[in-house]
Amino acid sequence: MEDTIARTGGYSNALTSPDWTTYFQTLPSSDLEIAFRFESDRMVNSLYEPEEVETERTVILSEREGNENDPQFLLAEAVQLAAFSQHPYRNEVLGSTQDLLSLTRDDLYNHYRNYYQPGNALLCLAGSFEIDPTLALIKRYFEPIENHEPVRSIPTPEDEITAAQKVELQGPDEADYIQIAWRSPKASDPDFFAYTLTESILTGPSSLSMFGSGGIGNRSSRFYRELVENQLVASVYGSLTASIDPGTFNLNLTCRGDHTPDEVIRKIDLVVEEFLEHGPTVEEMAIALKQARANFAYSSDNITNQAFWLGYAHSFADYSWFTHYVNRLEQVSLEDVLRVARHYLDPTHRVTGVYRNRESLANG
Amino acid sequence: MANLSPKTAQLPGSDTIFRKELPGNGTFLAYPNPTSPAVYFRGYLPVGSLSDPIGKNGLSNLHAAMLSTGTQKHEFRQLHTLIESCGASISISSGYLSTVFSGQCLKEDLALILGILLEMLSQPTFPQSHFERLQQQLATIFKIQAQDTDEMASQAFDRLYFRGHPYAHPQIGYPQTVSTISLEDLMIFHDTAFGPHGLVVAFAGGMDSERTAALFEQVFSNWSVPHQKTQVDLPSWQPHGEDLREHITIPEKSQSDLIIGTSAPAAMSEDYQVCSLGNSILGQFGMMGRIGESVRERSGLAYYAGSSLEVGLGPSCWKVTAGVNPDNLDKALSKIKEELRRFISEPVTQAELSDVKQQALGHLPLSLESNVGIVRFLLSLQRYNLSLDYLRDLPAILEAVSAEDILACAQKHWGLDRLVITSAGRAL
Numbered sequence: 144m145e146d147t148i149a150r151t152g153g154y155s156n157a158l159t160s161p162d163w164t165t166y167f168q169t170l171p172s173s174d175l176e177i178a179f180r181f182e183s184d185r186m187v188n189s190l191y192e193p194e195e196v197e198t199e200r201t202v203i204l205s206e207r208e209g210n211e212n213d214p215q216f217l218l219a220e221a222v223q224l225a226a227f228s229q230h231p232y233r234n235e236v237l238g239s240t241q242d243l244l245s246l247t248r249d250d251l252y253n254h255y256r257n258y259y260q261p262g263n264a265l266l267c268l269a270g271s272f273e274i275d276p277t278l279a280l281i282k283r284y285f286e287p288i289e290n291h292e293p294v295r296s297i298p299t300p301e302d303e304i305t306a307a308q309k310v311e312l313q314g315p316d317e318a319d320y321i322q323i324a325w326r327s328p329k330a331s332d333p334d335f336f337a338y339t340l341t342e343s344i345l346t347g348p349s350s351l352s353m354f355g356s357g358g359i360g361n362r363s364s365r366f367y368r369e370l371v372e373n374q375l376v377a378s379v380y381g382s383l384t385a386s387i388d389p390g391t392f393n394l395n396l397t398c399r400g401d402h403t404p405d406e407v408i409r410k411i412d413l414v415v416e417e418f419l420e421h422g423p424t425v426e427e428m429a430i431a432l433k434q435a436r437a438n439f440a441y442s443s444d445n446i447t448n449q450a451f452w453l454g455y456a457h458s459f460a461d462y463s464w465f466t467h468y469v470n471r472l473e474q475v476s477l478e479d480v481l482r483v484a485r486h487y488l489d490p491t492h493r494v495t496g497v498y499r500n501r502e503s504l505a506n507g
Numbered sequence: 508m509a510n511l512s513p514k515t516a517q518l519p520g521s522d523t524i525f526r527k528e529l530p531g532n533g534t535f536l537a538y539p540n541p542t543s544p545a546v547y548f549r550g551y552l553p554v555g556s557l558s559d560p561i562g563k564n565g566l567s568n569l570h571a572a573m574l575s576t577g578t579q580k581h582e583f584r585q586l587h588t589l590i591e592s593c594g595a596s597i598s599i600s601s602g603y604l605s606t607v608f609s610g611q612c613l614k615e616d617l618a619l620i621l622g623i624l625l626e627m628l629s630q631p632t633f634p635q636s637h638f639e640r641l642q643q644q645l646a647t648i649f650k651i652q653a654q655d656t657d658e659m660a661s662q663a664f665d666r667l668y669f670r671g672h673p674y675a676h677p678q679i680g681y682p683q684t685v686s687t688i689s690l691e692d693l694m695i696f697h698d699t700a701f702g703p704h705g706l707v708v709a710f711a712g713g714m715d716s717e718r719t720a721a722l723f724e725q726v727f728s729n730w731s732v733p734h735q736k737t738q739v740d741l742p743s744w745q746p747h748g749e750d751l752r753e754h755i756t757i758p759e760k761s762q763s764d765l766i767i768g769t770s771a772p773a774a775m776s777e778d779y780q781v782c783s784l785g786n787s788i789l790g791q792f793g794m795m796g797r798i799g800e801s802v803r804e805r806s807g808l809a810y811y812a813g814s815s816l817e818v819g820l821g822p823s824c825w826k827v828t829a830g831v832n833p834d835n836l837d838k839a840l841s842k843i844k845e846e847l848r849r850f851i852s853e854p855v856t857q858a859e860l861s862d863v864k865q866q867a868l869g870h871l872p873l874s875l876e877s878n879v880g881i882v883r884f885l886l887s888l889q890r891y892n893l894s895l896d897y898l899r900d901l902p903a904i905l906e907a908v909s910a911e912d913i914l915a916c917a918q919k920h921w922g923l924d925r926l927v928i929t930s931a932g933r934a935l
Contacts, residue, residue, distance in 0.1 A: 145793035145794045146793040149793045149866050150866055151866075151869045152866050152867070152868060152870035152871065152873060153870070153873060154873075169873060171869055197807065198804065198805070199807070200807070201807035202803055202809070205809050205832060208762040208830075208832055209810055209830045211761040212762050315757075315758060318651055347591070360587065362587035363587045363588040363590075363592065374636075374640050377647040397651075400647060400650070401643065430591065433594050434594040436594060437593070437595065437613050438594065440544040440545045441545055443543075444877045444878055444879070
């Protein structure tokens with residue numbers, strides 16, 4: 144498959160999120176049929192040969208080992224685990240080392256046979272093609288596949304982090320890192336849009352471009368001004384992810400060594416308190432909206448990103464969520480932002496994770 | 508043999524690329540993308556870390572970072588509020604040979620953003636407080652790098668491979684050199700070596716090319732540095748002639764990074780396209796070519812294992828890289844050497860050659876799909892002094908490459924008794 148796609152000059156890959164798995168190809172429109180042929184074949188004819196499973200097991204273990212080299216990965220994994228008591232969002236998508244070692248070929252094959260059904264799939268296309276002949280091609284490849292309703296395990300959403308939790312990790316001589324997770328609403332919740340503006344004002348806007356053009360900086364955001372500009376940390380960024388069930392809004396910081404994580408956390412609390420007391424300014428709201436408009440324009444820069452959003456938005460709402468994204472943000476009021484921030488950014492309902500390097504611990 | 512029939516007339520060429528000479532030996536390039544509501548631009552000034560004084564490695568890098576900390580018209584906070592309030596971005600960084608600037612904005616904000624860019628490049632104020640902040644941030648970055656297996660293997664490789672040449676030093680400098688750089692050093696560098704002479708800039712997006720050229724000229728006509736020093740020439744350099752091996756021990760890491768490298772042809776030289784096709788077969792095509800097939804697919808030793816040609820102006824290298832479990836380092840090295848031996852012993856197959864030729868041509872339209880991709884291509888034309896019709900000429904250049912040409916190039920560059928091999932991770 145890889146070679147055939149590469150031969151066209153295109154590229155292919157797969158992504159797994161907590162909510163979905165996607166296979167994608169970007170290739171010349173004249174070769175579109177290749178993608179349908181492969182994906183319809185993949186949906187029913189994958190073999191999961193034992194020998195291949197064993198090779199892939201060590202490849203994924205290697206991917207995990209590479210990630211484990213990064214203390215921020217370890218911290219994020221620990222914080223996520225603490226942020227949910229039973230919902231699968233608590234698990235790292237890559238799997239734990241223990242799981243990767245113990246999964247059997249039959250576990251994988253049964254998962255595949257259960258979920259890889261045409262009725263459980265969404266096909267998204269963006270680019271240069273004629274709709275009617277393309278639909279005919281899609282029918283030709285996918286209609287013959289018999290559909291079975293998957294047996295699903297529907298997780299119970301966790302609307303709140305029930306108490307303030309602390310996660311502490313230690314590691315070799317390096318910087319200290321902080322990650323704080325607050326609950327975020329599901330993407331289909333109207334409050335998600337007010338939360339998006341809150342994120343933009345506090346930490347800078349998240350990019351909408353999964354592929355292609357980058358996003359916008361965050362040097363005018365409140366946390367950057369108070370923490371980086373005032374020389375408490377080396378960097379700060381936030382991430383709010385659109386998800387089917389309530390997820391997390393994460394604040395990530397790299398400490399500089401001249402201020403302890405505890406000092407930094409106290410300052411974070413002050414910034415949040417100030418925001419929860421007075422809310423955003425009219426100017427901040429206008430800036431956040433303009434940034435959203437620009438981000439939306441950048442995200443349309445390439446067809447891979449367009450197709451990605453078509454499918455991603457459909458996973459938790461429908462495509463109008465994305466096409467009306469800017470309009471929905473424009474309808475958010477100052478009061479909405481304040482109400483949503485007060486509800487979600489509660490210091491007694493969050494996870495505070497700290498990775499401390501042993502050198503700083505030894506030095507007190 | 509591959510059927511090479513790209514729609515060459517649809518590719519950017521001399522009739523569709525807008526190019527204009529600017530005063531002071533500068534160049535403006537643009538290619539419109541009318542459906543885009545945004546504009547992306549990127550350019551460079553021919554002054555980089557090659558100009559760093561002895562003992563002050565990292566000066567050009569720190570200078571570039573300081574250009575974003577305040578101007579005569581706008582202090583730091585005002586500056587970034589102005590940029591970010593229109594959803595735009597501007598970044599400035601330094602390489603060995605040039606200082607690179609880039610930006611993205613909605614097309615209606617382009618005049619404002621270009622004006623701010625000019626301020627940042629020509630009227631920085633170098634505030635003391637931000638200088639101290641950046642020094643402290645760099646100290647943190649050095650600490651993080653020292654624990655990063657990929658970064659440490661890469662720095663060790665450059666140190667061994669480019670020894671005696673400025674490319675042996677990281678552009679960011681070293682803790683001991685960065686700490687000796689003063690604010691005064693940066694100001695002297697800025698006043699004497701930094702200026703618009705030789706500026707190159709490329710634009711893509713929803714703007715009008717001619718109007719944007721006029722706008723750019725008008726904005727940048729306010730910047731001149733009459734006695735700007737010219738950057739020193741790149742020193743000559745010869746590849747080493749011996750096997751070199753270094754391992755950097757970083758305890759407690761669960762993965763080691765491995766680099767095996769040799770010389771590469773100069774960018775866009777006669778051999779370049781031959782080696783580029785060969786490299787694709789060796790470590791890129793499909794799931795990382797022959798190296799990926801051997802190390803990842805058949806042996807399951809690594810999540811990533813492939814090869815890359817790292818070419819630019821000046822000395823270049825051809826690398827194989829892999830991230831492996833520390834216990835499998837020798838095994839992966841042995842598998843890679845096996846593939847290199849095959850690569851220099853027998854011609855690639857006609858099927859392999861056909862595959863990578865088709866890929867190279869098929870990828871052209873996709874690589875030009877985004878504003879970022881277009882700008883990257885325009886700057887390559889200028890940097891390597893290529894014809895504006897380079898892409899249209901490329902099919903014929905690729906068609907002429909034979910399996911024997913690739914074998915000859917492989918044998919010329921991959922001497923298995925003169926490899927530079929570095930790794931970083933747990934103790935060997």
